[in-house]
Amino acid sequence: MDRKLLDAFVAHHKLSLGAITEAFELVRARPTNEELRHFAITMLRLAGALSVAAGIVFFIAANWDAFDVFGRFVLVEGLLVIASGVAIWKPSPAALGRFALLFAFIMTGVLLALFGQTYQTGADVYELFLTWTLLGLPFVLASQWSVGWGAWLLVLNIALSLFCGWRPETGWLWIVFAGSSLSLAETVLIAMIANLSLWGLREYLERTRWSRIAPPWLGRLAFVCAVAFGTWAGMLVIFEESDAGSDALVLMFVLLAYAGVGFHTIRKRADVFPLAVLAGSLILLTTCALAKALDVDDLGTFFLLSIWLIASSTVSGRLLMKVVRSWNGETNA
Amino acid sequence: MSSIETLSQELVKRGLLSDDAVPPPNLHKSIERPWFVSLVLGCAGWLAGVFGLIFVGLLFKPDSALDFSIAGLLMLAAAYGLYAVDRESAFFDQLALALSIAGQLAITFAAWEATDSAAGTAALVALMQLALLLLMPNRLARTLATFFACIAWVLALRFAWWGEDWFETHHQQVALVPALLGWVVIWVPLIIVTHVLIQSEVLWMARRAQSLVRPALAGLLLSLSIGTWASEPFGSLQFWTPPGETYTNWLTLWPLLAAATALFSATCAFRLRSRAMVGVGIAGALLHVMQFYFLLGTTLLAKSAIMIGVGVLLSIGAVVMDHTGAAREEADA
Numbered sequence: 001m002d003r004k005l006l007d008a009f010v011a012h013h014k015l016s017l018g019a020i021t022e023a024f025e026l027v028r029a030r031p032t033n034e035e036l037r038h039f040a041i042t043m044l045r046l047a048g049a050l051s052v053a054a055g056i057v058f059f060i061a062a063n064w065d066a067f068d069v070f071g072r073f074v075l076v077e078g079l080l081v082i083a084s085g086v087a088i089w090k091p092s093p094a095a096l097g098r099f100a101l102l103f104a105f106i107m108t109g110v111l112l113a114l115f116g117q118t119y120q121t122g123a124d125v126y127e128l129f130l131t132w133t134l135l136g137l138p139f140v141l142a143s144q145w146s147v148g149w150g151a152w153l154l155v156l157n158i159a160l161s162l163f164c165g166w167r168p169e170t171g172w173l174w175i176v177f178a179g180s181s182l183s184l185a186e187t188v189l190i191a192m193i194a195n196l197s198l199w200g201l202r203e204y205l206e207r208t209r210w211s212r213i214a215p216p217w218l219g220r221l222a223f224v225c226a227v228a229f230g231t232w233a234g235m236l237v238i239f240e241e242s243d244a245g246s247d248a249l250v251l252m253f254v255l256l257a258y259a260g261v262g263f264h265t266i267r268k269r270a271d272v273f274p275l276a277v278l279a280g281s282l283i284l285l286t287t288c289a290l291a292k293a294l295d296v297d298d299l300g301t302f303f304l305l306s307i308w309l310i311a312s313s314t315v316s317g318r319l320l321m322k323v324v325r326s327w328n329g330e331t332n333a
Numbered sequence: 334m335s336s337i338e339t340l341s342q343e344l345v346k347r348g349l350l351s352d353d354a355v356p357p358p359n360l361h362k363s364i365e366r367p368w369f370v371s372l373v374l375g376c377a378g379w380l381a382g383v384f385g386l387i388f389v390g391l392l393f394k395p396d397s398a399l400d401f402s403i404a405g406l407l408m409l410a411a412a413y414g415l416y417a418v419d420r421e422s423a424f425f426d427q428l429a430l431a432l433s434i435a436g437q438l439a440i441t442f443a444a445w446e447a448t449d450s451a452a453g454t455a456a457l458v459a460l461m462q463l464a465l466l467l468l469m470p471n472r473l474a475r476t477l478a479t480f481f482a483c484i485a486w487v488l489a490l491r492f493a494w495w496g497e498d499w500f501e502t503h504h505q506q507v508a509l510v511p512a513l514l515g516w517v518v519i520w521v522p523l524i525i526v527t528h529v530l531i532q533s534e535v536l537w538m539a540r541r542a543q544s545l546v547r548p549a550l551a552g553l554l555l556s557l558s559i560g561t562w563a564s565e566p567f568g569s570l571q572f573w574t575p576p577g578e579t580y581t582n583w584l585t586l587w588p589l590l591a592a593a594t595a596l597f598s599a600t601c602a603f604r605l606r607s608r609a610m611v612g613v614g615i616a617g618a619l620l621h622v623m624q625f626y627f628l629l630g631t632t633l634l635a636k637s638a639i640m641i642g643v644g645v646l647l648s649i650g651a652v653v654m655d656h657t658g659a660a661r662e663e664a665d666a
Contacts, residue, residue, distance in 0.1 A: 001336050003605060007543040009337060017539040019349035022651050026343050032603060037658050039603050043596055044651035047618070051644030055637045061626075062633035089362060192519065273369050280373040287380070302388040306381045306431065313377035313608045320370045 001027040032242045069118055076114055080107040084139075091304040092144045101143035104149060105136040124164065129159035146215050153198065153218070158224045161189040164229070185240070185250045195226035196257060203264075220273050223261075230254045237286045258282070269327050272320060279316040286312060350633075368609065371473065378427050382434030389435065401443035408436030408574070416471040426471065433474060437481075439462065452492035459485035472548045479552025483523055484563045490519045491563075512583035514592050520561070524597060527553045531601055554610050557598035558617035561591030562624065585628045585636075589643065593619035 006029060011019055024030060031039070060075065060288045068073065087102035108233045109132040115121070116128055140148040164187050182190075202219035205211060237251040258278050290308055294301050344350035366374070388409070395401045415429035437458075444457040462482035466475050494515055495507065530537070530550050537546045599614025625636065 001340070003547065003607070005337065007538070007547055009340065010538050011541060011543060013350060014541075015344075015349070015539070017535060019344060020538050022347060022349055023340060023344060026340055029606065031606070036600075036604065037654065040600065041654050041658075042387075042649050043600065044647050044654065046642045047596060048646075048648030048651060050619075051640050051647060053644075055640030055642075055644055058626065058637035058640055062637055107565050173375070197529075272367060276367070276369045276373050280376065283373075283377055287357045299388065299391045302384045302391065306388060308385040309377050309381035309384065310428050310431055311659050312379070313374050316369065316377075317366070317427065321366060324370070325366060 001030065003029075007302050019297050022312075072114060072118070076107060080104055080111060083107060085251060087139075092142060097147070098143050098145045101139045102145070102151060104147050105139040105143075105148060107169060108132055108136040108139065109155065119180065124162070125179035126159050126162035129155055133159055144213050146213055146218050149213065149218055150221060153221055153225070157195065160229070161193065164191055164232070178320065183247060183250075185247050185333070187232045187238040188229050188236065189250050189253060190255070192226050192233060192257070195229060196261075198222040199226055202231075216273075220271075223274055224277055227258075227277050227281045230257065231284055234281075234285045235288050238285065238292055251296045266323075272324050272327065275323065277319055279320060283312045283316060368637035374427060375430070375473070378430035379434055381427070382438070382448045383433035386432050386435040386438050389439070395439075395493050398443040398446035401446065405436045405439030405443060408432045408439065412436060412474075413469060415472065416469055426473075430474070432467070433465070436464075438635075450492075452489050453493060455485045455489035459489055466549060466552075467545070470544075472544070475548035476552040476555070479549045480555050480560060481554035483553065484560050485562065486523075487519050490515070493617040507584050509586075512586055513590075515584075516587055520590070520594055523553060523556065527557060527598075527601055527656050531604055536603075550605075552609070554602055554607075555613065556599045557601075558595045558610070558614045559620070561587075561594055561617070561621065572651065582610065584627070585632070586639075587646065588621040588628055589639065591619040592625070595621060 006023070006027065007014075010023065013019075015023065020300045024226075064072070083100045083104035087097045088095040088102065090100070092098050092101065109128075112128050112132050112135070133152065136152060136155070139141055141153045164184065199219050202222060205214040206219075233250055234254050237247045240247070258281070261274055262278055265271065274300040287305060287309060291301065291305060294304060341350060345352045346419030352659065366387040385408075389395075389404050392398065393404060395404055409432070412429040412433035415425045415432070418425060440461055441454065441458050442462075444454040448454055459482050462485060469475055469478065521629065527550070530546060530553070537543070595614050595617035597614075598617070599611045602608075602614055616619045622640075625640075626633075
């Protein structure tokens with residue numbers, strides 16, 4: 001039972017000390033000594049393993065200059081091979097295999113960074129992350145583990161953020177878009193579409209036998225990334241003075257995408273999270289639009305923006321809570 | 334049948350609740366907003382608070398500590414009034430949060446103007462936050478007040494003990510015993526308070542103190558998990574040593590101690606059956622290990638040895654605890 005619910009129950013009935021103690025026992029409000037011991041042992045084991053692993057990383061970093069080029073590559077590639085070997089010996093869904101594959105995915109990135117640092121290829125930073133995403137994909141696929149997919153998603157979005165943020169106009173991804181002379185807003189929109197597609201894929205996988213490797217939190221992560229890019233694109237359109245009609249189309253597409261997701265979420269009636277994220281994005285975009293459009297002095301601007309923020313977030317909060325209670329009521333019925 | 338109804342029936346059977354007891358009305362309202370709704374609304378509240386503060390600044394143009402204090406107190410009083418008038422309205426919650434944040438920022442600035450000392454300012458802010466914890470009739474406001482009070486307490490002692498001039502302290506040589514003692518003086522009282530509150534949970538619930546202590550406990554757990562970053566603010570921001578300089582500063586151990594504190598917080602959260610706070614504790618611990626890597630004050634090799642040593646000790650601890658528990662189970666059987 002939720003602690004806040006228990007608080008409300010105890011306060012309403014003005015339960016005595018004895019009654020509260022009994023209530024705690026009935027709802028198992030506290031873990032047993034055995035549960036606590038198991039938790040402590042798990043934490044100690046995890047902390048111990050991670051501490052030793054961190055110590056090894058620190059040791060390698062401390063002696064990095066002492067390694068020659070060949071030694072560095074042997075070290076990193078050796079770890080990658082060992083991790084792969086462990087994954088073959090104890091394949092997923094065994095926990096050891098999954099952790100080994102996650103480690104192999106991370107070592108792929110380390111190897112690429114080492115390669116770029118050693119040979120000064122001139123590649124842009126985004127290319128490192130994008131190549132990491134592609135080369136690490138087999139490990140993530142083999143892990144059949146949502147945590148692996150989460151790490152992969154983070155690396156992909158770092159690559160997209162760097163590509164959009166720095167606009168390097170070099171590298172193989174830029175070649176794909178070079179002929180289109182895309183504006184920054186359009187480029188960011190593509191990043192949003194990529195994440196939205198992944199979110200949609202997760203929504204589909206939820207109804208298949210792959211649902212266990214695509215839990216809701218993974219979909220939420222992809223969705224947050226999509227909306228972050230969508231908000232970025234919207235803010236670019238609002239603040240950048242451009243006569244390009246394409247930028248207005250970008251904003252329209254963002255809003256249409258939001259409407260589509262909102263419609264799907266309301267029809268599904270399962271998770272309010274997408275609606276909350278959309279509300280946050282819309283509050284930010286409308287605030288930006290208001291700040292740009294207001295033709296008053298600073299005093300009036302800040303006053304009106306404060307009022308707008310309070311009003312819009314309050315309306316959003318009321319609507320969201322209404323939806324939460326309505327959908328919770330349907331679930332409990 | 335809901336868990337509340339089941340609990341009620343069991344307590345009636347045990348004679349701890351009268352069988353004509355009326356269930357709490359509008360029980361769904363005691364269900365707090367989902368964390369992501371609170372996050373969206375909270376961010377909007379923060380932004381509105383900053384805009385509100387700028388508006389007040391432009392309107393009244395306060396230029397002395399007294400002016401800022403009066404403006405801050407008026408805004409805090411308004412926030413209190415809004416919280417007190419309607420405790421369940423999202424609109425008033427948001428407006429009150431914005432005013433409260435703006436008022437706190439104004440008073441913090443007034444404290445800085447009056448004391449011209451980071452330690453003094455932090456100490457006054459800690460007192461202000463304690464007052465807000467006691468007075469503000471809102472759960473989120475109390476949690477935030479507790480969190481900020483802990484941060485302010487930490488900063489006050491840190492600045493008072495080892496100075497607040499960044500250019501001097503970043504080359505300070507702090508010996509091991511003062512570093513350890515300083516951490517104990519700063520964090521152990523908060524750890525003890527947290528432990529005592531959890532141990533005495535049934536007692537303060539029986540005294541109807543849930544509305545004060547529950548949010549305070551959440552604030553304490555948050556502080557122990559991530560507030561520990563504030564312990565060494567200068568070290569957290571520096572990543573280099575000027576060439577040719579070497580120095581030993583055992584404040585570099587604080588992130589490791591903070592990681593242990595974060596794991597303690599995770600254990601406390603487990604005792605309260607709060608999965609979210611367990612996650613926050615674990616994430617805090619991992620962040621502190623990263624901080625330890627970057628913090629200057631000793632060599633990477635020494636840090637490596639410390640991490641491996643700590644890891645081995647933790648793993649031994651896990652084995653001992655496991656065997657002790659197994660032996661006890663065998664003896665009981």
